[in-house]
Amino acid sequence: GVPSLQRVTPSMLKAHNGRRNKQSGQVMPAWSAYQGKVYNITPYLPYHPGGEGELRRAAGKDGEKLFNEVHPWVNWDNMLSECVVGILVPEPYAEE
Template sequence: PSSPAGLLPPPNTTKVVKAPKGRVRVEKGFSQLDWAKLNRSGEVDLRGGVDSLLRVTPSELAKHNTREDCWQVYAGRVYNVGPFLRYHPGGVGEMMRGAGKDGEFRSFAVLAHAWVNYETLLENCLVGFLVPE
């Protein structure tokens, strides 16, 4: 029997549905839409206390490699991605692969996410620009 407009009734199960292979299910309240709201709100310091843009050397970048203090580089711009970790659809672990690093991870991230506009996604997380030692 079909329902009006071809719609199916809601499921009557409490079974947890696994995320597709290779994907990580994000916690409730940590979707990309939730991140967009937080990013626009201005209610949270997403820059981690950085008041003005910094000139970040590779050695300084390397110090920021923990979940609580995680910086990454995209197109020469250094972002405090710590606040974003739980919102990343690939999971915290995937993001931590690039913690405090530039180079190889950046290339992988950009190729794997060619459709992502990092400047908009992380606009309020910008802490500075990568410079040579």
């Protein structure tokens, strides 16, 4: 079916770094942003031809620059279309 996209703020993206969260003790999924979309890269980690460690460098952040430095010919959007979790939106701010 049509996936429902969530709005992901930069701080939410940063929290999804694939590492253990010190407060909750849970291992966070690894998310990475590419062209304004946020992907769960966790299921792809064991399959990445460049190795899990390399892919993890993009976890919790925008991975576009790293990705394009290494393999601009690879079609991220096609490969991870099933792994889209949402769209990147600005951080909400409180009015002073």
